[in-house]
Amino acid sequence: MHTTEHRPASLPNRADPSGDARPTPGDDPAATRRQLPPGASHWSRTYYDDQGMQQVAKVSVPVTGQGRIAANEWECPTCGPQSRRWMSATLATAPFCDLHDMEMRKLKPGRNPSVGVTPPWKDIVRAVDHRIRVGAAIAAAGTAGLTVDVVDMPWWGHAAQIAAIPAAISGSWWLTRVWLIREAVRLNNLDPDDEVAGRRERRNIAKRARIAAYCAAAGMSWIEIADLLNIASHPARGVSLIAGLIAAGVIASRPYLNWVDRRRRAKPTPAVAAATAMPDEPPAETPTDDEQLAAYVTGRWNERISAERGPLPGTYLEAIRRTYGGWSAVVVATDESDLDPERFETDKTIGKIARAYGVGVTMVTVTADPLDANRAMILVQRTSPLSEARAWDGTGIDLTTGKAYTASVDDGDRAQHPFWRPGWGAVMELLAGATGSGKSEYLNLLLALERQSGVCVSWVCDPQMGQSLGDIRDGVDWFAPTVEEFLIMLRVAVQVMLARNVLITRMRVKETRPSGEVVERRVKYVEVSADFPLLDITCDEAHIPMNDPDHGKEIVALLALLAKSGRKCNIKVRLITQSPLLTELKNSVLRSQLSSGFVAVFRTADKLTGAACWPGKMPGDPALLPAEWPNGNTAAGVCYMSGQKPLRHRSDYVGDVYDLMHSGETKGLEPAVLGAAGVLYADRHKRLAAFDAMDPAELLGTQIPTLDRPAGQGDPAGGKGGGREAVLEFFADRWNSGDVDPIKFGVIDENVKAVKTRALTNVLNKLVQEQVLANETGPDGKSGWYRLTESGAEHLGVDEVGL
Incomplete structure (x- = not known):
């Protein structure tokens, strides 16, 4: 075991996911096959597939007590049948062959072991290729001889035929020699200008040229003999003559074939050499970095975590892999451990894992497998890819999916933000986080994406007089710097929603029915486009207008109505708040509608904030997200995002948005709903200009009301001071x-x-x-x-x- 406790090493890329012993090349595959895999009750040729249909296999397969496949058989494409092994049917990824470092293939249930065995045709042809050449040469010479014998030539034809014999012999010698010399020069095996060097190569070329001349002489002689014996004119004796000539050719080829066999015995083929080679004593190998870390991770787990008094007794690690700045694995609880799955993710468990591997609590992520209560994914890191902020690369919203890449994940992957879902409608959003957590920068990125898309109309409220969003106000269709203007915005949004409802119900689309009849059908939803844009209503510091003593109740009611009914007509609500508790949002229905869409929780000041708005159980405690990294860099933008991997995310940094918000035209409402939006929408810019021209004293009033309450009155919600x-x-x-x-x-x-x-x-x-x-x-x-x-x-x- 690796003895260093705090120095991490590299992690093996892959581990055996099954945990079963792998058959060695000398094992009997049939004997290994008949061992009943874990989880199976018996062998059977009949089983039920995923659709509940009964199937019959050629060979018995392991099944459960209910008749379903308990394990699948896997095989390495290179090792062949000797590598076959049974592995759990719930295995999510393909196992790897340790010998060839390649994915194994899953065999069809009940496959016959003999199926798929391919004869070694290449080795067979290599063993008899020279005999095939001899037979082909004899057959070609015999065919030529019979052809010449059948042709009735005059005396001068026979004379030319005899004169061609020396020409063929000399031509074969000369052509072979020239061709071999040219090939040797091309391959740099012979220098034509050097008569001394390459003498052995020249001798080999001369020898092969002579062999070609001998073969030409034998072939021409065979042809001439067949012509002189007049085989075609005497069929009765022709068969005997042909058999004799073939026998003579075979006998003449024996020296050549004996020479070939001697060379093969001296230098066996690769297949024979591999089969007959004696195994050498394997040299002592130094463990690789991956092997060292595998031993370190497993050893610490067995010693500190899965021991009898550890937080996860009776567990072991599978599929240990290298990740960015650390390692990941699958935690498996055995049947003997009787482990409650909820203990996988408790703070106590995560704390002890962090101590065992010498990392911070926030650098350990344990996520239960949603399909198997006995498994969980674990990620342990010393450094995170989120420690460096990633600048937005300018990639906009994919109009076919309604999503855009906006964040990085702790394991190095990228995450997408959903603006709308095709065929479904707008996705409601809730962003929560403490001051300085990065939620406002993320809002800047989202609004920049909406402006760039050309299919989004952005209405934004900043109740802090527009200070929080800066240049954003100049690039959106409607900006509300006060609670009163936000109320007007919501009232107009409801009118637009109702107008779109009416317009959609009046739309028709032609359709050809199976009978061939063309009908007009009603439309239930219109996809987001430039002609029917997404209306996004964003409110920063949402708790301010929702708790306004004069207009808060109406604002909450209008937001709840838009959140419940705006989806189908492409109207979405996005709220940004420091605390999504009911004391701030005032309406559980509104919070539920927002939580069912997209939720991003940045660093919070307490444990209640994140859990209050998250759909289900959070993957981690947002109160423990870092405010800065150990190197001093800010951790603004680190968060958890719903609908993504249950890991930490970090939003992209958009930077200066001035150019984005001042280039091009701002997208506004479609002409069909301008009448419903009315004068309040048409005069929105005039009211904003009047607001900017007002004197602060006039804007705030001559008397600022006191914030102190009479003694004994207490807080309106009961109690005081939080x-x-x-x-x-x-x-x-x-x-x-x-x-x-x-x-x-x-x-x-x-x-x-x-x-x-x-x-x-x-x-x-x-x-x-x-x-x-x-x-x-x-x-x-x-x-x-x-x-x-x-x-x-x-x-x-x-x-x-x-x-």
């Missing part, structure tokens, strides 16, 4: 840890330090009224015992953990 959030975080932590039992008021008062005892009573009563908490009678028979309700857990986004 006491409500502290109480919710306390109950969420208990729920995540599995403790769902009621807890006494005094215990809550001891643990929640952000709110005083008197204010704590108000907070708890308010949460009970909202059915987030329940006030019950405890074991002591007295009231004042509080617990988090299932609806409260659902609103907090922690319902899947505690149940």
Whole structure:
């Protein structure tokens, strides 16, 4: 075992995914085949396929108790049948042959072992090629002799035939010699200007030229003898004469064939040499970097993680691979381990894995396999590809898919952001993260992509008077710097949505039915295009307008309506907020609609924020995402994205957007809905110009209202100074840890330090009224015992953990 504990080595590219012993070349394939693979109950020639249809195999296959295939048979294309082995039917990737480092192929269930064996035709032809040449030469000479014998030539024809014999002999010698010399010169085996060097090559050329002359003499003699014996005129004796000539040719070829056989015995063919070669003693090999890291990873896992007192007892690693800055593998729990799959991803487990390999907690990612509760994927890194920000390369939205590459994944892959889905409609979005986490830069990238696409109309609200987005305001169709303007924007958006509903219901498309009849059918959805653009309504710092005392309720109601009904008419809602809790978004239906689309959670200030808006269980805790890397570089843009790999992502950096937002024309609404948008849409730029011209004193009013509240009034949500959030975080932590039992008021008062005892009573009563908490009678028979309700857990986004 590798003894260095903290120095990582390289990881083997592939490991044996089956865990079974591989048959050696000397093993009997049939005996190996008959060993019942793990997971199979018996051998059977009948089995059920994936569609539930019964199939009959030529050879028995391993099946489960329900009659389904328990394992597939794999074979190396180069090793052949001796490499066949049974592997689990749930294997996701093809195994690799250790000898040839190539993917094995899966055999058809029940394949006959004899099928697919190809005779070594090449070796067979190589062994008899010289005898084939001799036979071909004799047959050619015999055919020529019979042809000359049949032709009735005058005396001078026979004279010319006899005179041609020496010409053929000398010509064969001369042509062979010239051709061989030219080839030797071309291959740099002979220098024509040097009479001394290459003397052995010249002797070989002369010898081969003489052999060609001998062959020509023998062939011409054979032809002349056949003509002189007059074989064609005497059929009765012609057969005997031909047999005698053939026998003479075979006897004459024996010296040549004996010479060929002696050369072959002295120098066997590659196949024979490989079969008869004695195995040499393998030299002592130094372990490669991959082998060293494989030993290191496996050894530490067995010692610290899968041991009896480790966090994942009875587990082992499969498919260990090298990744960017670390390694990845598949964690497998055996039947004897009786391991709860949820323990794969707990903070305690991840912390112990990080300690075992000497990395930070955020550099360990464990993701349960959605198809197998006994397997999980693990990624351990010392350095991350996300440590360096990636600049946006200018690639826009793919109009055929509605997606664009906007982020990098921790394993080196790229991730796509969905703007709309073809045939489905707009994708709602929710971006959450603390100040400085990078969500505003990501918003700049998304708005730049929308402007570049030519099929998106961007309406943006920045309730901080437009300060957050800067040059973005100059490149969008409608910009709202105040809550009042945002309310006007939403009212117009609803009118546009209704107008598009009417227009779509009036559309028809011609279709030819199977009977040949041409009919007009109604249209349910129109794809995003320049004539029917995507209307994207974006609100940065969404909690400000949604909590406005005068217009907040109407804004929340309009956003919920657009989020529920805008998808089919290509209207999407994108909210950016620091906290997506119900205290900020005010509407669980709205949050659910946004969460069902696309969610990006950047670094948060607490554990509740990410879980509250994530669809299901988050792949990690966003509160643990780094604010900066160990080298001092900022980690802005690091986040988790829904619908992607359950790993950390980092958004691309768009940089200066001035040129993007000032080049070309800004896309606006299609003419068909301008009437429904009305004067409020037409005068949007006039109102923005008037806003920019207003004096700050006039804009804010002559009297700034005090932010202090009368003593004893407390926070409107109950409590003061963030006491409500502290109480919710306390109950969420208990729920995540599995403790769902009621807890006494005094215990809550001891643990929640952000709110005083008197204010704590108000907070708890308010949460009970909202059915987030329940006030019950405890074991002591007295009231004042509080617990988090299932609806409260659902609103907090922690319902899947505690149940």
